[in-house]
Amino acid sequence: MRCYYELLGLERTATADEIKKAYRKQALINHPDKNPDQIEESTKLFALIQEAYSVLSDDHERKWESLLRDYDPSQKGKSDFLSVSDLLRFYSRQCFTDYNDSEKGFYSVYRDLFVKIDTEEKMSLEIDSESLQDELPDFYTFGNMNTEFEPELQSFYNRFLSFSSIKSFKWFDEVNPMSVQDRNFRRKADKHNKKVREAARKEFNEAVRDLAQYIRKRDPRYKKYMVEQEQKQEEQKKLAQERLLKEKQARLDQAKAYTVQEWAQVDSESEIEEIFECVVCDLTFDNPLKMERHEKSKKHLENVELLRQEMEEEFVIQEPEPEIQTFECKVCDKVFSKQDQLSAHNLSKKHRNQVKQSKSNKPDPKQDTQATEKLLENLDSMGLEDQEIKESKDIAEGSVKTKKKKNSSGISCNTCKEGFPSRTKLFEHLEETGHARAVPVPTKSKKRK
Structure with a gap:
């Protein structure tokens, strides 16, 4: 089986751009039109080049191509059942000759393969006591080139795209738990063998599912079915649009055929002309469009703003001013809006210096009493009401009061x-x-x- 990397002249680490460039180069060289003397050989080679590009440009299929080259069946369990290495051989255009029902054709090769997979599942159910299930799902054949995709072929792909083998894969066991009588050893051996079996089952299931996807992508019957589905969708879309147009036309025809009843008709002489008035600008209009344009005009907007200002001045309500709570430091003659600010101020160095200075400059109590008596006499002469003067408490502390x-x-x-x-x-x-x-x-x- 020819390697796709070698066919395109690429390394295993080639990027997507390198694969595309190599494909174009080989396609130009080996195209049948470029080789008229070897049309049959160049046609086959060109088909392989196309298949190589289709596989290597798809990351999922490229993985299986790499596994096919690196897979070592000698390291896996040996049995008469199909192995992953056996399935990898079918990930290639070279496993069949053409898309026909011949012995080496597309339909015959893959039909025989899936029949064998299903036969092994039935055999495992009969002879393997450690099989995971007691019964198998219904089997649908791969069919031939004339088999319709619906319903049989669609059921076939649905089963194998979600394939899960019932085989035990016990031939992958690496340790024989019965070789030693130690109970702990046998328990550990069983646990290890179970882990190995699960890994082998998972690998085999993925190989079958991916192979079914690989085949469906290239199945001419599936391609034909998808084209038919697209055509049906286009036809349904077209019919839906035509139906909408017919309904729309029917509504228009119905509107044209509508006749106004006599009782609903109004004589033109008795019709009342509707007038649209702008109260702000003292203007009238006979058309709502003119009224709408006027409302957007600069002059109208200016008049509206002037009217709004006049109404605000006329109907303004004088609300009582709210009480503002302040916190005052009498020593420094400062007012704060929050208690925290006053507390921080009282701890400041500037405030403490001001307190010391005020204590050193404190006047004589006797002189202060005489001056106060004179002030009281003067205030009495001004006609002010007599109120009690409260002495402040500690001069270093700020007093809290509500200012009105x-x-x-x-x-x-x-x-x-x-x-x-x-x-x-x-x-x-x-x-x-x-x-x-x-x-x-x-x-x-x-x-x-």
């Missing part, structure tokens, strides 16, 4: 008219600027107790 936004015109300085949100801020302002001393004190004043 108020009208700044409620408390103001009589000298500069500047407004303050609280009396504390007013005290600080009077202390810094000295505006309290500039205010004339009336004769009657209420002193704070």
